[in-house]
Amino acid sequence: MRYSRIPDETIRRLPIYLRGLILASEQDQKNISSTNLADYVGIFPWQIRKDFSYFGDFGTRGVGYNVVKLMKEIKRILKLNIDQKAALVGVGNLGMAILAFPGFGIYGLDIAAAFDVNPKIIGRKIKNITIENISRLSGIKKRKIKLAVIAVPRKAAQETVDVLIKAGVRGILNFSPCYLIVPKKVKVITIDISMDMARLPYYMPAS
Amino acid sequence: MRYSRIPDETIRRLPIYLRGLILASEQDQKNISSTNLADYVGIFPWQIRKDFSYFGDFGTRGVGYNVVKLMKEIKRILKLNIDQKAALVGVGNLGMAILAFPGFGIYGLDIAAAFDVNPKIIGRKIKNITIENISRLSGIKKRKIKLAVIAVPRKAAQETVDVLIKAGVRGILNFSPCYLIVPKKVKVITIDISMDMARLPYYMPAS
């Protein structure tokens, strides 16, 4: 099983497992069974075992998985073992929240630079990051930044992405509600808050 | 085909189509073919046609889909034809950004109330919404609010959800990085920003 192509859905779940394992380690758990991890993450035990089996034999029969070892394995698979630096483009309400967001650290992610067009906020310092003029965006190449988060208005999204790619960015987390055209070598993940919310009523029973 | 179960993935795509149709209508397009819509949304034409076919014959052979009619059909399917009111719980950095977010309107969604524990911000007014004390959360039942967005710290998430469900909420957009236990009648969609970002390095070519 180990040699076949790895499902995208498996990759999508790996960070969920990591989150669960952190909770377990906070409880000083040394080993964890798939059933036990399932309680933390809300995913069935057989799915968890299958997912891990694509990458190797991480567990011990009769015992379970070593929490610390498993965390390391997942981080290695996701390439989170080396710290990853990201640039934020667009420091409006949402961008500001992302800049202040404390949750990236556990994944080894770090917002290392922030850019905006608004002269009123350029130069302002938030959490050790000084907001820079967007004209300096192409400079991230020298700083070895390969990830970006964009939180700019829809109409500016595509041009921002074009500049980022030219500057060497290969992974983009996009908060603009639009489809972005990028070369195959670049991965885009779009988070559209209102779109996700728009799905909720469908699943709700008729009041 | 019309009578079988509708794929979740199809439901996930419907708001994307709606977004594309709005772009098309802004260009004063009256009709749109699946190929044309595909250009707006980045989804293959055959997938678009298949998705719509689950619900009925929305198009005209040789012509395409009527933009306005199709928008109405999608809104009806997603139950967005009646305006949906939502409560926001947790008005920190992220909650504030959500409150200021202009994108809900196109889906007929409306943040109608906001709650927090912080006395410093209770009473403050943002975009016509006065932030209320979280102790008044159960009062949303009388206001016919069936949706909620939670942007509270992880440790407060489960208890917040419990209160919301008791107050009649049936759909929850969760920004807390954790798994929430809810009864089957309640739908939760979790957005975990750092988790989505943590997936990017996996897809990036080794530098």
Place this chain on the structure above:
DNA sequence: ACCTGTGAATAAGTTCACAGCA
């Protein structure tokens, strides 16, 4: 007794290819 790892079975979702109508 307990828990992993996995082939096989099942289910879900996508893509194809083309009939059928405007």
Place this chain on the structure above:
DNA sequence: TGCTGTGAACTTATTCACAGGT
């Protein structure tokens, strides 16, 4: 001719059931 609508083929993902270690 142009474009939809859809069975059928194919691909991807989930679930089962149990062999095989500890």
